[in-house]
Amino acid sequence: MRVKFMLNGKQTIVDAPADRRVVDLLREDFGLIGVKECCGAGECGACTILVNGTSRLSCLMLAAQLEGVEVTTIEGVAPEGSFAIVQQAFIDCGAVQCGFCTPGMVLAVLDLLQRNPQPSSEEIREGLSGNLCRCTGYQKIVEAVQVAAALLKGRRA
Amino acid sequence: MCQSSRPLTSAPSVIGQSAPRADALTKVTGEERYATDYYPENHLWAGIKRAAYPHARITSIDISQAKGMVGVVAVLTSKDVQGSNRLGIFEKDQPILADGIVRHYGEAVALVTAETKEILKQALAAIVVEYEPLAAVFDPQAAMSKESVILHPGRADGNVLLSDEISCGRGVEALADCEFTAEVSIEVNWQDHAFLETEAGVAWLEADGTIAMIASTQTPFRDRLELAEALKIPPTKFRVMAPYLGGAFGGKDGITVQGFLALAALHAGGRAVKMWYEREEHFLAGTKRHPAIMKYKLGCDQQGMLQALDCSILMDTGAYSAMGGEVLELAMEHAGGPYCIPNTRIKGAVVYTNNPIASAFRGFGVPQVAAGIEQAVDELAKTAGFDLLQFRLKNAVRRGSVTPTGVLLTQTVGLSECLKKVADHRLWRERELWQNSAPAFKRRGVGLAACYHAVGFGPVIPDYANAKLELAADGHIRVFAGVSDMGQGNAATYMQIVGHILFQGYDNMEIVLPDTACTLPSCSSSASRTTFTYGNAITGAADILKERILARALLLFSFQLLEQLNVQDLVLLPGRIVHQPSGREVPLQLIAGFMDESERIATYSYTCPVNKQVLPTGKKLRHHGYPHRVFSYAVQLVRLQVDTLTGEIEVCDLLNCIEAGSVLNPQVFEQQIQGGAAQGIGYALFEDFALKEGKIRTNDFSTYILPTAMDIPNMETVVVPLAEDDGPYGMKGAGEISIDGILSAIANGVAAIIGTRITQGTLTGEKILLALRQAGKEAVR
Amino acid sequence: MEVLFPRTLEELKELFVTYPDGRIIAGGTDLLVQLRKHGNKPSALFSVEHLEQLQHVEEKETEIFIGAGVTHQQLWELPIIKNYFPVLHDAVAVLGSPPIRHSGTLGGNLCTASPAGDTLPPLYVLGAKIAISGKTGKRCVPIAEFIQGPGCTMLEQGEFVTGIQIPLPAPQAFSAYYKVGKRKALAIAIASLAVMLEVNPDETVKNIKLAWGSVGPTVMVLPEVEAFLKGKVLSDEILSQAGKMASLGVKPIDDIRASAEYRQCLTANLLLRICRD
Numbered sequence A: 001m002r003v004k005f006m007l008n009g010k011q012t013i014v015d016a017p018a019d020r021r022v023v024d025l026l027r028e029d030f031g032l033i034g035v036k037e038c039c040g041a042g043e044c045g046a047c048t049i050l051v052n053g054t055s056r057l058s059c060l061m062l063a064a065q066l067e068g069v070e071v072t073t074i075e076g077v078a079p080e081g082s083f084a085i086v087q088q089a090f091i092d093c094g095a096v097q098c099g100f101c102t103p104g105m106v107l108a109v110l111d112l113l114q115r116n117p118q119p120s121s122e123e124i125r126e127g128l129s130g131n132l133c134r135c136t137g138y139q140k141i142v143e144a145v146q147v148a149a150a151l152l153k154g155r156r157a
Numbered sequence B: 001m002c003q004s005s006r007p008l009t010s011a012p013s014v015i016g017q018s019a020p021r022a023d024a025l026t027k028v029t030g031e032e033r034y035a036t037d038y039y040p041e042n043h044l045w046a047g048i049k050r051a052a053y054p055h056a057r058i059t060s061i062d063i064s065q066a067k068g069m070v071g072v073v074a075v076l077t078s079k080d081v082q083g084s085n086r087l088g089i090f091e092k093d094q095p096i097l098a099d100g101i102v103r104h105y106g107e108a109v110a111l112v113t114a115e116t117k118e119i120l121k122q123a124l125a126a127i128v129v130e131y132e133p134l135a136a137v138f139d140p141q142a143a144m145s146k147e148s149v150i151l152h153p154g155r156a157d158g159n160v161l162l163s164d165e166i167s168c169g170r171g172v173e174a175l176a177d178c179e180f181t182a183e184v185s186i187e188v189n190w191q192d193h194a195f196l197e198t199e200a201g202v203a204w205l206e207a208d209g210t211i212a213m214i215a216s217t218q219t220p221f222r223d224r225l226e227l228a229e230a231l232k233i234p235p236t237k238f239r240v241m242a243p244y245l246g247g248a249f250g251g252k253d254g255i256t257v258q259g260f261l262a263l264a265a266l267h268a269g270g271r272a273v274k275m276w277y278e279r280e281e282h283f284l285a286g287t288k289r290h291p292a293i294m295k296y297k298l299g300c301d302q303q304g305m306l307q308a309l310d311c312s313i314l315m316d317t318g319a320y321s322a323m324g325g326e327v328l329e330l331a332m333e334h335a336g337g338p339y340c341i342p343n344t345r346i347k348g349a350v351v352y353t354n355n356p357i358a359s360a361f362r363g364f365g366v367p368q369v370a371a372g373i374e375q376a377v378d379e380l381a382k383t384a385g386f387d388l389l390q391f392r393l394k395n396a397v398r399r400g401s402v403t404p405t406g407v408l409l410t411q412t413v414g415l416s417e418c419l420k421k422v423a424d425h426r427l428w429r430e431r432e433l434w435q436n437s438a439p440a441f442k443r444r445g446v447g448l449a450a451c452y453h454a455v456g457f458g459p460v461i462p463d464y465a466n467a468k469l470e471l472a473a474d475g476h477i478r479v480f481a482g483v484s485d486m487g488q489g490n491a492a493t494y495m496q497i498v499g500h501i502l503f504q505g506y507d508n509m510e511i512v513l514p515d516t517a518c519t520l521p522s523c524s525s526s527a528s529r530t531t532f533t534y535g536n537a538i539t540g541a542a543d544i545l546k547e548r549i550l551a552r553a554l555l556l557f558s559f560q561l562l563e564q565l566n567v568q569d570l571v572l573l574p575g576r577i578v579h580q581p582s583g584r585e586v587p588l589q590l591i592a593g594f595m596d597e598s599e600r601i602a603t604y605s606y607t608c609p610v611n612k613q614v615l616p617t618g619k620k621l622r623h624h625g626y627p628h629r630v631f632s633y634a635v636q637l638v639r640l641q642v643d644t645l646t647g648e649i650e651v652c653d654l655l656n657c658i659e660a661g662s663v664l665n666p667q668v669f670e671q672q673i674q675g676g677a678a679q680g681i682g683y684a685l686f687e688d689f690a691l692k693e694g695k696i697r698t699n700d701f702s703t704y705i706l707p708t709a710m711d712i713p714n715m716e717t718v719v720v721p722l723a724e725d726d727g728p729y730g731m732k733g734a735g736e737i738s739i740d741g742i743l744s745a746i747a748n749g750v751a752a753i754i755g756t757r758i759t760q761g762t763l764t765g766e767k768i769l770l771a772l773r774q775a776g777k778e779a780v781r
Numbered sequence C: 001m002e003v004l005f006p007r008t009l010e011e012l013k014e015l016f017v018t019y020p021d022g023r024i025i026a027g028g029t030d031l032l033v034q035l036r037k038h039g040n041k042p043s044a045l046f047s048v049e050h051l052e053q054l055q056h057v058e059e060k061e062t063e064i065f066i067g068a069g070v071t072h073q074q075l076w077e078l079p080i081i082k083n084y085f086p087v088l089h090d091a092v093a094v095l096g097s098p099p100i101r102h103s104g105t106l107g108g109n110l111c112t113a114s115p116a117g118d119t120l121p122p123l124y125v126l127g128a129k130i131a132i133s134g135k136t137g138k139r140c141v142p143i144a145e146f147i148q149g150p151g152c153t154m155l156e157q158g159e160f161v162t163g164i165q166i167p168l169p170a171p172q173a174f175s176a177y178y179k180v181g182k183r184k185a186l187a188i189a190i191a192s193l194a195v196m197l198e199v200n201p202d203e204t205v206k207n208i209k210l211a212w213g214s215v216g217p218t219v220m221v222l223p224e225v226e227a228f229l230k231g232k233v234l235s236d237e238i239l240s241q242a243g244k245m246a247s248l249g250v251k252p253i254d255d256i257r258a259s260a261e262y263r264q265c266l267t268a269n270l271l272l273r274i275c276r277d
């Protein structure tokens, strides 16, 4: 079936089986390898994408469901603005180790900060609880979110 | 907490400075390509038909239907393997594809390549394998008995892969003279690595017959040797490339998909093949941490000095040996903990069963035995009436001490310093306050553990690294990493070392990840030796390159200034060299232009010094690594809270006090410590791996429970930075020590709260509630 | 599998006629996981994402209507849920993880009919009714009738849930949801308890509703325990006695997450949280 949607800011039309998993579509057909797969069952968050700005799991979505929506993958987040700040905070704070969880984690952070620009550390942990990380023990990720939130606040002020 | 925001830079690297990792940028933008991210043009998908029995004779494999399906390219069985069809490090006992017998659930039986994932799935389902089930053994104790079914007939010791005994002093006799003794019996569970990037790779046949592959592997160089023998193809006919790994922790130490990939590539008509395990397949096929059954008896004199230890360790390595022998060695060598105990007997065995395969996992046997000795130490200190920390301090090994396994500690030992730091720490000093401040229906307690961890491979297997460094024609510095970076950041640390020596920033450097075609052979990314050994080698290479660059620059300046110059007057700066007295500069690129390729490339080979002691017992353990020379040390403390209504347990605070030599990059160091400790929390409390007759019941992420961000506390890391002579810039390995003591610290804390010990397996809420009930503390406000 | 997007209830009904084996997909967080595991794919999925009538929430004088397609996240954000139905608010707050809550719906949770479904015990104690629509017309049934067993509802082929009606509770009522899982997030309940409580001025229990999750084939309701507590002043002592009764009344099983015995203990002990709070 033909699916028409916005992919990383570009109007896109793709011919794909309606039941093709979105994670496969993005990785295999569009080469967006920043969308990771790790469990295929909603349990890890590695495949997180933003759908109309909200974090969703691309392993639990089908191609047909993309009709008319706006999809943002890690490749498509604007290289300036809050992404740049979150990204830089991840780098500076050492929130990246093997990096396999990182794209999904960063998108989850963007969703979180949009809902709650000044989260407490408990709220950060809660907000990231759908994204597993096996390397970091999460602490530096939480720090990165705190740093990014503070910088973003400074910007708005 | 870290501050400031600045672009990932080019400030010259300095040893000891906290600096962001060079690999972080491409990882955070999603650009970094892992093995899973390669989709070569026109590639096939490869997959495995797996055994449906834990132990069975294959009576027939009918591949006709699968082979006939449209879109199926090849269906292969062991008949298609030309070589020995055996993988393994010491014991080559594991077939790539089962030939005749399967010995664990999910063992690989046939290999299929197909045009799409869907066709692959259908073809795998269409293969009909008939089995004659054999008696199976799942209990390691039963596996040792005379009556047990034997997994690998023809071995002298039946199902025992390795067993030995270490004894020191008067051995167990000395227990009788002890004023106080304590006994514990502890069984620790399996643990799955659960790295996020499941096993994956791509492979293809090159025009000259080379089998090239990009795989998620910790051991690109060793893989070639293993593959060569199993497939009867010369090692040089393999090219293995290891991009950054999406986690490994020991689970990619050796062959995972590489054997299948090579075989598939040989039968793909020149097309590339891709393989990527689903999470469930990872659980089924991947290796695990060894479970262990341990019995400890420990004694001290009136003054609280440890005098005698008698312990036994039984490990289950599953169907194939993998690293079973080495894990047992390290477990036994560390079994007595970092204490002076003059009289000991340590018995150990690792056995085959029809369970999943156990092998290397961060900690490598040490977290298991730490759970034994540290709980015994707590019990004994309580019985003898000593403070738990002071008791450890009294008995702690120092430089020059001999360990409970007779190892003379010639290198740095920072355990006492760690213990003293913890003794002064708020979390320890305020432990009673913590205990007494529990809210309604909660109980609080503090747990402590001390441990040590050997660095490297021991006296027999050479722990070597070959570093290579290039001043590229354009003036860039190219750092060739011969050892995989599985996420721990060693690649970035190599750059940091080179940058420090050559006064360069990341922007003037580039890393070449392991590729057997252009990086030089080095040992694996493992054993807390990755940065330790390669760091020494790369330091050597950088010194050589620096000398050459300066020598060439000296000539150049001499011509320009027309006088005799002194090399001491030259200074390397980012991208250039300056002659200080005259202030003249030349860019590195210019120097590179005056150098022949052979001069622009510096290589340096380094092999770690070893412990030369000849010990009277434990002879069989020697080539598995006994004894070691360098050890890292740690004291770990947890503050816990238990819910008396539900048994739910929370780690509220965690303190890591670590002595792992000097710290090259505090940020990367902390990453290792926090990450290892978090895995320790998972091991202790959540990852309740369950088997039924060899079949894994916790085979996905909804049943195998990893801690989320809400389950791990903020941790504090305190460093005792002693400078180690053997290590580059005084460092020691820090990759494993942080996981070693967590289970024991938590178990000790739980015992302090409940008053009794939970001695079997993962400390789940269920077990805790049951223990509370037995202790009459359930639902106590 | 085709994926179709009905815009009206009528269209959806039609689809069930055209594709008799078709299934509704809402957030897909249960359905797609099931299909991955068991693989028996229907010929079509009907996505209710664009079906307006399933997305709205309506506040009426004495009750609230929540469309089956409302996501857990939307529910959690609604002030009326937070203020009037804390038990439901609590439950969706601990359901799955943020991305699961962004996709997963109340209707999906209900129709999955898992004894561990987190919104179910709250809907029991709130006296929710399920609005069903299908080719034979509409009906509205109490949740206890709707849920018939593990994974089993009273929906017949071609029927679907349009929404959930919940009466507004008494203003001073206390309600809460207690869940025990294997970790703090992304945890399927090992046992859970929803409580709805009204007390008299003299502190005696005027009315109490209790529903346990994950300790039986469906949500467990124990009228004898509620009757025992009615008229009493709640204390640890009284709740322990009630707990003993309750642990005998539930029908837990052993599974990969916990033993029946542990679940029995939790059935009793979770009651004590009422007094704590």
Ligand SMILES: Cc1cc2nc3c(=O)[nH]c(=O)nc-3n(C[C@H](O)[C@H](O)[C@H](O)COP(=O)(O)OP(=O)(O)OC[C@H]3O[C@@H](n4cnc5c(N)ncnc54)[C@H](O)[C@@H]3O)c2cc1C
Pocket (backbone or CB within 6 Å): A041, A042, A043, C023, C024, C025, C026, C027, C028, C029, C030, C031, C032, C033, C048, C068, C069, C094, C095, C096, C097, C100, C103, C104, C105, C106, C107, C108, C109, C110, C111, C112, C116, C117, C118, C119, C155, C159, C160, C161, C162, C186, C187, C188, C189
């Ligand atoms: C990682 C993960 C964690 C989870 N954690 C939890 C948890 O903690 N607690 C919990 O309760 N659940 C949990 N779930 C399960 C699931 O997310 C919830 O049950 C969710 O509410 C399902 O809603 P959905 O919209 O995604 O349902 P779907 O998957 O879209 O549908 C589920 C079933 O209901 C049917 N259906 C949906 N809507 C209708 C309708 N209107 N009429 C008739 N039938 C309908 C579908 O045909 C399907 O059979 C988890 C799932 C995952 C993947």
Ligand code: FES
Pocket (backbone or CB within 6 Å): A036, A037, A038, A039, A040, A041, A042, A043, A044, A045, A046, A047, A048, A057, A058, A059, A060
């Ligand atoms: S891959 Fe989608 S949640 Fe794990």
Ligand code: FES
Pocket (backbone or CB within 6 Å): A095, A096, A097, A098, A099, A100, A101, A102, A132, A133, A134, A135, A136, B196, B246, B247, B487
């Ligand atoms: S950095 Fe490796 S999983 Fe998060």
